[in-house]
Amino acid sequence: MLATLKNARLLSGGQSLMSMMNLRYVTADHLIDLNRVQELAGIALDETHLRVRGMTRQRSLLEHQPLLARAPIFREALEFVGHIQTRNRGTVGGSLAHMDPAAELMGLAALMDAEITMTSEGTQRQVAIADYPLGYMTPNIEPLEILTDVAFELWPEGHGWDFREFAQCHGDFAVVGVGTLIANDDSGMIERAATVLIGVDDQPVRLRDVEDMLTGETPSESLFRDAGALASKHDMMGDALVTSAYRKQIAGVLVRRSLTQAVKRATEQKNV
């Protein structure tokens, strides 16, 4: 249908697209509804990966107890995705395809080095998350492709995690959001760190410099403070309502707090 219909768009959860169409920001002559295509939904969890099919509802992830036990960051992050009504219809693939700068699922994808699969008639194409965003709300999806799968690389059990956002109203678009994963060794030294920011740029920003700074270090308040300061040096978007300077401030604070919590949880996991 994508090939034959002019000005057609794919409809998944509708929580973003329908809103934009109601406001007449977006028009389409045809909507191709993916909601009835049963095969397009599904969750598969194994030792190393979470594989989610595109039309899986956000709510389904939140109800998947094994996933929440294996990778608790999903619960923390998904509870920020809109509200109950949003998550009942919203889909994983829809959120990734829409690519709002503050999308939590995009943040998780960046954090866990996700691989996204696009399917078109007869072929498939894998795209690493780093290559997926092409510009503001412009994903690496060809006109005749559908985003059908995403694979998240899970961290070994016993890792620490944290996901937090700053927004005045819960469920609203985040001014800044942070996701953190930490693995430390028995002495408490940080072996591996991953931190991502959402809401600060067209695409999620993996804070590689912060991650480098943390790796091999012993956690401490001053380390977290330095990490926050480093994070806030990144370029961040600003507009008439929220300035770049404020985003930087919030990012620095949130990164510091996120790290503190993630490390705490990593240590708690060790002590269990």
Add this chain to the structure above:
Amino acid sequence: MSEGQHTHTVTLTVNGDVHTAEVEDRFSLADFLRKKLGLTGTHLGCEHGVCGACTVLVEGEAVRGCLMLAVQADGQEVTTIEGLADIGGNLNTLQQAFMDNHSLQCGFCTPGILTTLTAFLQDTPDADEISIRKALSGNICRCTGYDTIVRAALSAAATLRAGQS
């Protein structure tokens, strides 16, 4: 824009009654319920998915009626505020709790709040105040300031739990 009107025939069960109707593609589920079925209890407050006044239950889950197309509800079971009271028109436990606690003033947001709470209390029968407030964060009420809504929800939840045991 479109050349003419494109329609589909849909069949859905609303509040226990089966309806078959022809509907324009572009009609939201809320539009369909209100205009085609005359069930005007579901209200439109913003049409951009934030205020929650249009919330209805589709297959028992709370969804924003303004963000779902009517055609998408084909073959599905929908519950609106009109379907909450019993056949005799008696208010159900939650509705009665709203009346007892003054949980509505103008009544415009109420249908969306009742459906949201109906689904939520079914999922979380022992919900506490914090989780109820969080569950309601996707519904805006301009009149009440929310406290009496929360009180009614807690009261109804307790009554429903007592009824179960």
Add this chain to the structure above:
Amino acid sequence: MSGQTFVGQSVKRLEDPDLLRGHGQFLDDLKLPGLLEAAFVRSPLAHARFTSIDTRDAQDMPGVVAIFTAKDLPKVMQGKRILLQVPNPAITNPVTQEPLASEEVCFVGEAVAVVVADTRHAAEDAAERVIVDWEPLPANGHCEQALKPGAGVVHADMQDNVAARFSLGYGDIDKAFKNASHVLHERYEPHRGTGHPMECRGVAAIYDTFAEAFRIWSSTQTPHNTQRGVVDMFDMPEDKIRVITPDVGGGFGPKNQVYPEEMVIPAVAQLLSRPVKWVEDRREHFMTTTQERDQVWELSAASDKCGVILGLKGTLIHDTGAYLPWGTIMPYISAATVPGPYRLGAYKLDITVAFTNMVPTTPLRGAGRPQAVFVMERMCDLIARELGIDAAEVRRRNFIPADSMPYEMGLTYRDGAPIIYDSGDYPEAQAQAMTRAGYDTFSERQREALANNRYIGIGIGNYVEGTGLGPFEGATIRILTNGRVAIYTGATPAGQSHRTTLAQICADQLGVDMSNIDVVVGDTGMMPRGAGTYASRITVNAGSSVQNASIELHGKLLKLAAAKFDVTEDDLKCIGGFVRIKGAQGDSISFSDLAKMTSGTPGYVLPKGITPDLEASAYFTPPQATYSNGSHVAEVGVDPETGLVTILNYTVVHDCGNVINPMLVDGQVQGGVAHGIGNALLERMIYDKDGNPLTTTFADYMMPRADMIPNCNIVHMESPSPLNPLGVKGAGEGGTIPAPAAIIAAVEDALRPFDIRITEFPISPQRIVALIAEAAQEKNGEQSNDAKQ
């Protein structure tokens, strides 16, 4: 008299069963055969001229029935603007909107054409295709900017942007400042917010060609205002124009205005001889429904060394937006409210009302009082800070004492009468609020919190509010032949539970159960004279009218039954819809039979001295406003790193005189506080300097949600009003009025270690963070200067 007393009880609402079942009848629920729907073509520019509107492409679109521009409207409307219902000689440019702009638009969203089609979808599709040859003109997005020399004019044919100028004051202000030991100055900037009832506006109309009459439905607070507007616009008598109010999903002030759509929709219904409906969508609401709160205050206070305020003077610039649909009422209210519960020695305020290229401003819950209370309370806090006196103590030293009531405070209210506070105990209200809020032990809690790196603060807000505004709100009460009691009133509820409250009052007098009373509201056809619901006026006015009419009707029932039974009225009583002869075997007659006796049955002779029909009307006219008051104490937590504010505790002492239904008053207070929290922390309608709205959806404009609003601790005081038979005062706005003052004071208090001053509301987390940074920079600057010396 009745056995049961309803007044004073938390009776459950008559309105609820229908609403809870989804059987409310709101404007968009209206079903009329052959109904057409309308969409408006609106200006995308804040200020522009235009000469042509090309509707050719739009006309051809499917479902379109007709498109009208200003020149297509009926001849009687040509060249006319909407009636200004509150004229004032101080207004130099009394300009209101045209039904459709004819050559110039002055705010984004102003309508220039209307498309009528089979469906709203089709009408909007066509509206997008209408082409207007806009010629942009300079635009002003802020009232202070608009008054600067050389500023672009908001209306192209005006010399400047001054809509009105006037002054208010009393006492010898110069002497006050001469004698002061301290003179303090501050600038305050309350910001624009929007009403956002959950139901937007809407209008539907039918023109009856046989009767040559209009039937208009509007989601309004004031059908009589709308009727007056239509009478003037169409040059028709009022008995040919019936305005009916359906259920209204919230009003909060802006729905009391008369809007262009209320002129245009009837006009096109007449031109097309078809019923037409228009429903405002949320984005239109952001852009076209009136707003409030933008002002700039420069105030100086003269204080003695004990913090007693000898005088207060300054200037107020009030933003009226592009038009003046409500005259100068609001800046007037702001100015008159400033002294509040305090005995200011002298007062002088010079007010300039400025035009801007934005949506007009008219009363929004509080009606200019939140701003006035804010500046007065902040000034008290400033005095407290500068003089090193506790904030509550400064207020105590300035309160009007309870034994001074009734107190002539020096100014006149908008109805012309001198402002005399009739009753109220202001010091006691604050004292009770402080006790309930644990104010006296707060500094200890604050120190403890600070030791744990938590910042909490406490703030006070006191207010006095003129309520029960005249001229009247009548009630006609009739016993119907089926025995039911019908009350007709101009009161027009949008959630205030008028039907329940009024039924309570009547039920007590007539001895019936409330379920036997039908209250018909907001219909000019059923109640020809009325004002409507706004300004917290209905319980006072309509309530008193119902009280008086019920008593009169009760008398008629007894008189008629006495004549029938040939007894005296003292032998009779009304119980449960009957008039009974007292005593064990007493005979009785139903209300229904009595009504039938007097309804006009042919051949029936009325007893001597009896007037036909069981009915009584009363138009209670208040001698002046009656003054509610209250005291709020807000406790907040602030995260100085992000600027996020959390309300930890909120205490309200509320005095609205006698209370008809405590549950309903609590609801008004709690709802009002929620709105006030929005005004303090969330709700800012942001325009850029050229008048372009930047917050046009709920994604940008923050509304209070369930997880942000605490349960208020509400304490009731009852200082009955001596000015009406019920002893009641208004209660609808008291929750909102001092909330921004109390909350902002609390935020500032929490951030005391950072030494910031907050002189605006709402304040965003971003702004809090910026103020903290600015204060730190200033301090560093001072320190380095000190170091250099």
